[in-house]
Amino acid sequence: MQLFLAPMEGVVDYQVRDLLSALGGLDGCVTEFIRVTDSSLPRRVFLRYAPEIEQHCLTPSGTPVKVQLLGGQPEPVARNAQRAVAAGATAIDLNFGCPAKTVNKSDGGACLLREPERVHAIVAAVRNALPDAVPVSAKIRLGFDDASRYLDNALAVYEAGANELTVHARTKRDGYRPPAYWDYIARIREAVAMPVIANGEIWSPEDFERCRAVTGCDRFMLGRGLLARPDLARAIKAQVAGEEYTPMPWREVCQMLHRYYRMSQPHWGTKNASKYCGNRIKQWLMYLQRQYPEAATFFEQIKREREPARFEAAFRQAA
Structure with missing residues (x-):
């Protein structure tokens, strides 16, 4: 399979x-x-x-x-x-x-x-x-x-x-x-x-x-x-x-999102990073809300944010 x-x-x-x-x-x-x-x-x-x-x-x-x-x-x-x-x-x-x-x-x-x-x-x-x-x-x-x-x-x-x-x-x-x-x-x-x-x-x-x-x-x-x-x-x-499995906890998901945010910044460049990197995180959070209630809370915290420093602070708080 x-x-x-x-x-x-x-x-x-x-x-x-x-x-x-x-x-x-x-x-x-x-x-x-x-x-x-x-x-x-x-x-x-x-x-x-x-x-x-x-x-x-x-x-x-x-x-x-x-x-x-x-x-x-x-x-x-x-x-x-x-x-x-x-x-x-x-x-x-x-x-x-x-x-x-x-x-x-x-x-x-x-x-x-x-x-x-x-x-x-x-x-x-x-x-x-x-x-x-x-x-x-x-x-x-x-x-x-x-x-x-x-x-x-x-x-x-x-x-x-x-x-x-x-x-x-x-x-x-x-x-x-x-x-x-x-x-x-x-x-x-x-x-x-x-x-x-x-x-x-x-x-x-x-x-x-x-x-x-x-x-x-x-x-x-x-x-x-x-x-x-x-x-x-x-x-x-x-x-x-047929194995027992423990689902991935929100803390690890949030850490993965944080890595994605940091990985994306060089791709978009200094001028566009604050806009596009944040938008990609918000987009992913919309999917994650289906499985993780914490994703909805995190989205509300950052939905109007664009500055990298504020995103970093939000990630530290969420994790």
Whole structure:
């Protein structure tokens, strides 16, 4: 059984991958999507989104990282997949699931699910452009407005030669509203002879067990659930192994957030650090409130703060 950290644009950057993979339980991560247009991206772009490529595409704790690309035209996506591999990427993932309106209006993400033949063309172009030793995977939703073509899209990915498929068990229209329709994943898994990763509404070890029972999968992707409970992967692995497990206490979560705040400052630079670093902490706290009541209290303390000194004082007090 394997667990993966989901790519979440604007949320899961390389520092979050570092922190969460260091806690244990994760078997892989996927970067935020790298937008592909007609141009050939320089190496610095791949490094910005995936600095792990300089370390054999591994996080500091040794967890493998896939580079994810998003685009609507086969040739540019394939060409930039080659450039990503030349830069150091060891696996390529293709995004057909992003629900953002700005992305969909630019011919990327979930809008392509309305045309399975285009999904096939993009996956096939990338697969044909790369050595067999470089895995190519894709992430889809059940559809755009509805799930009427869910199987067409899954088969498009499979027949184009992909090595693996992640299915977020909702349509674009569903957004992130529960429930996740895991039964569709079970049907996809029966229709394609490749590994299928189940994604959507896994917030607890109990949710994991229900998802596994419905889908029959042995690979799962955790997104918001892992942000709400940073040790979720570790807790799931312990449950599967039949081991007793003590959940991560708030004090340790707060210490991790503090590390993230300090790690982020050099990335954003002196001018922007006070704004963006604080905003990332506030964003993460919104997820953590689901599992930790203390996160709501901490959020109230810092929600109007921007100055680093005040954040540091708040962290010391909270821990």
